[in-house]
Amino acid sequence: MKYIDGFRNPGAADALRDDIASLAEKLPQSGQPGMTDLLGEPASTTGVPACPSEHRDTKVRTTNIMEVCGSHTMAIARYGIRDLLPANVNLISGPGCPVCVTDTGYIDAAIELARRGLLIVTFGDMLNVPGSETSLAAARSEGLDIETSYSPTHALELAREHPDREIVFLAIGFETTVAPTMALLEEARREGIQNLTMLIAFKLVPPALQALMTDPDLHIDAFLCPAHVSAIIGADAYAPFTGEDGVPCVIAGFEPLDILLGLKGVLEQLVNGKACVENQYGRVVRQQGNQKAQDIMARFLKPADVAWRGIGVIPKSGLVLREKYAEFDAEKRHAITIPIGEIDPACRCGDVIKGIAGPFDCPMFGTVCTPSDPVGPCMVSSEGSCAAYYKYSR
């Protein structure tokens, strides 16, 4: 814990805050108009993620920095980091929580498998993600066998313990979770385990960034790039988003000082008119990433077009099992197809994630869609923009 506490030093945070403030004064007056939150205070003073549209304060121009990763979003909220930033620096929470962007169709498929009597093993935070009709938590309350676990290895243990049961692991996550989950398949094959399959919904970060970059509605001045994902894919993976037509991409760790340092790096680039990849998390992230993990990923899986809740299908943004591992593929073994979920046409999460609409612009906000009964990813995540606005508007 000593190691972690070193990255939470209040004195160092003060110094970084001062650096960020003086850099922000030198920012070019560009980007989206600034925002105020629903209380009329500048958004950055309340911890509520700012959103444009109706809450604009035309006097302040802001620089929009998207933190792509859900763990950054959580850490920013937990340490009140928005509160430390000048009014013209705005953080937008990107689609970087793999649970929140899980499509309704995937949840429907998992529940269908449970209804057939299979034992479903899932990460706990998937329980409340809504499918088209119900959630895994509600399905479990009907008596279906749905177990939560902190680690995929639990699925393998269950498969060993219950050779008479078919176990399905809900394999979701970004690049970080892929290699350990696939290593499990290797182990299962070695042991000759026949009763374990995976319902796969792995997602990839760079294709999502690509989709956001090319979205004409979106005005992002820089990306704060994920810590752990970058450890796998490497700093070089962000090169395509930088350069002449690109934006600064700064990789930062998840500790508060890491994030402040990352934001300082972003502002330095913006002030100096640069747009390059900067690795502020050098203690973990290498230029080429983790080759071993990348090899495992390539051996077991291949890219596929997959659906992101609230955004829709993004080309080559997911991974599916290769043919030679079909025995572990829940879709093939149990003859089920993960449907592409219908996007509720009223849900504006896609626009909220992109920062082009605010929660109040959504007709379902606070009525049909609430934290205990969420529709879109911004409400599913406790730190999503809509959930945060809901918290304040009560």
Place this chain on the structure above:
Amino acid sequence: MPVHKEDRILLAHGGGGRLSRDLIDAEIVSRFGDGPLKGLPDGATLPISSDHMVFTTDSFVVQPIEFPGGNIGDLAVHGTVNDIAVCGGVPRWLSLGLILEEGLPLDLLRRVLDSLKAAADACDVTVATGDTKVVAAGQCDGLFINTAGVGEKLETFQLSPANLQPGDRILVSGPVGDHGFAVLAARESIHIQNGPQSDSAPVHRLVQAALPQAADVRFMRDPTRGGLASVLNEMVEDAPIGISLKEEHIPVSPGAHAVSELLGLDPLHVASEGRLLMVCSATSAPDILTAWQALPEGQQAIEIGEVTSEAGRVVLQTLMGGRRLVDVPRGELLPRIC
């Protein structure tokens, strides 16, 4: 005295016949049979010396039944004793309802009852009445306990969240979240050296230590399920006041801190089972803290924040100098931890 050669609970132990009687004699009467339980009457007749009594009940279904720092037995005493204590009562009497699952190892039942007895003695409460049922395998998870409690009201305490005024201080008697993290680590088989130990303990002596300042004590709670965050949010709900906390002052033990980092859980959301949260006037806070710190269970007592005029909001001043809302945990964080 062996109750059955198999040394496991059988359905017949709940059948009301010879085996039932043997179980009650060997395990219940032997431990609790000296007081009002003597002769096993249908109900207990109890002397009460105060004008008002405090009456509460709680059920305990924790898994695992035994965890680092305690088991369901002492938890069932502390939970009910603490509910009485934070209402300004002196705990006196407990009822003991046991629901046993067929197949429960008798050794485990004995360990639980030994802990329960030791905890009751330490809290100076008496098990006055009880009931034991056996259900078929699969109908409960090993062992469930219900305890109801009766206490004598300390009339000098006038406690209500409506008493809270801006400037009042928030005190906590020790590190928060240890119980929840200990149970979670045990349940998930997370093995950490010097990992969290349950803080399961009584708080009634802490309450009594604040008696000289009773007029300045506004409200008390024990932050169990939902943790500090839930208790504090309940206090300010629909109220014209809010609460401001200082993260640097909130005590979290190293073991709990490690598990919280590992699992990404906020210690403010996690249960304690032996901590007292008190709101008191600013002038009385130093004296109460001094009195608490003189007790073994209050050595790490500290002021963690104050009441504000920011209506309905619990705000945390973070270590980094930022501010954030402290929300109530949503859904199941730690199912069945008490």
